[in-house]
Amino acid sequence: MPVRLTPAQAAAIADDYRARLQQCVPWSPAVKWEPKLNFIGDTYEVLELFPGVVASDDPVDRLQPGQFVDSPGGRFRYCVRLHRAAHPLLTWWGAEVGTVVFDSDVIIPALYQAKEDLQPGEPRWNEAPWMSLTPGEILTLRPGTRLAKGKVVIAGLGLGHQLIEVCKRLQVKRVVVVEIDQELVDWMMPALRPHLRKPVDVIVGDAFTEIPKLTADIALVDTFPGYGDGFRVVEQLARRSPGIKRFWGWGTSEMTGLGQRER
Ligand SMILES: C[S@@+](CC[C@H](N)C(=O)[O-])C[C@H]1O[C@@H](n2cnc3c(N)ncnc32)[C@H](O)[C@@H]1O
Numbered sequence: 001m002p003v004r005l006t007p008a009q010a011a012a013i014a015d016d017y018r019a020r021l022q023q024c025v026p027w028s029p030a031v032k033w034e035p036k037l038n039f040i041g042d043t044y045e046v047l048e049l050f051p052g053v054v055a056s057d058d059p060v061d062r063l064q065p066g067q068f069v070d071s072p073g074g075r076f077r078y079c080v081r082l083h084r085a086a087h088p089l090l091t092w093w094g095a096e097v098g099t100v101v102f103d104s105d106v107i108i109p110a111l112y113q114a115k116e117d118l119q120p121g122e123p124r125w126n127e128a129p130w131m132s133l134t135p136g137e138i139l140t141l142r143p144g145t146r147l148a149k150g151k152v153v154i155a156g157l158g159l160g161h162q163l164i165e166v167c168k169r170l171q172v173k174r175v176v177v178v179e180i181d182q183e184l185v186d187w188m189m190p191a192l193r194p195h196l197r198k199p200v201d202v203i204v205g206d207a208f209t210e211i212p213k214l215t216a217d218i219a220l221v222d223t224f225p226g227y228g229d230g231f232r233v234v235e236q237l238a239r240r241s242p243g244i245k246r247f248w249g250w251g252t253s254e255m256t257g258l259g260q261r262e263r
Pocket residue numbers: 130131141155156157158159160161162163178179180181184205206207208222223224225
């Protein structure tokens with residue numbers, strides 16, 4: 001059932017957002033997570049992997065030519081979401097949820113996958129993107145990126161955001177990406193290469209089969225559609241992967257710290 005607010009409740013929420021827009025601070029990926037984050041939109045700089053794509057807030061299925069780039073096989077779509085000023089975006093940290101607002105419109109590059117079992121008349125693209133460069137995604141991938149050193153395994157390519165950030169680290173010598181989808185790898189890697197400062201090898205396969213065969217200083221696992229989905233899964237993968245010294249999974253470290261345990 002939809003939640004109905006009383007006029008007083010609606011007014012209080014509007015007042016809260018108005019107050020937040022007066023308290024905006026410059027964006028930084030290093031900002032500490034809080035349930036209410038308020039940023040100056042002009043400071044929100046994100047990498048546009050396919051430059052020139054026109055930002056839009058239309059549904060992904062209704063974008064016009066120029067507003068997206070599709071993979072050659074047609075199963076993936078890159079687009080740039082136009083996110084309007086003062087509209088809240090969700091964030092998460094462990095078991096907590098929060099919101100981010102910007103004081104002006106910002107752009108949010110995103111990667112969608114087509115539905116595998118499309119029914120007639122249904123929208124072609126999965127509703128949730130595999131990856132979008134929101135503050136929520138950037139802030140929650142950062143704890144893993146900051147653990148990266150030596151030889152690093154990254155499971156789940158997505159938009160390559162974590163791959164690029166890991167490659168910026170002086171402590172990182174080389175990276176092995178494990179990604180299940182050949183079409184995504186063939187399309188995305190040429191666009192990513194100019195942004196990668198370290199040797200990067202790619203294994204196309206299921207991370208849960210491939211990682212136990214590898215050796216590395218750390219594996220960063222983000223193959224999950226939802227935040228925290230990997231909680232138990234990463235722990236089990238770590239037990240089956242004697243050659244990997246340390247594991248981190250998206251959403252798992254903020255939950256318990258188990259994912260960051262030295263093995
Ligand atoms: C959430 S996205 C990763 C986003 C990435 N962290 C980034 O920074 O852009 C998940 C990725 O994992 C891939 N994937 C899903 N299941 C997988 C599996 N079992 N093994 C390897 N890759 C998988 C998906 O194709 C997708 O590219």
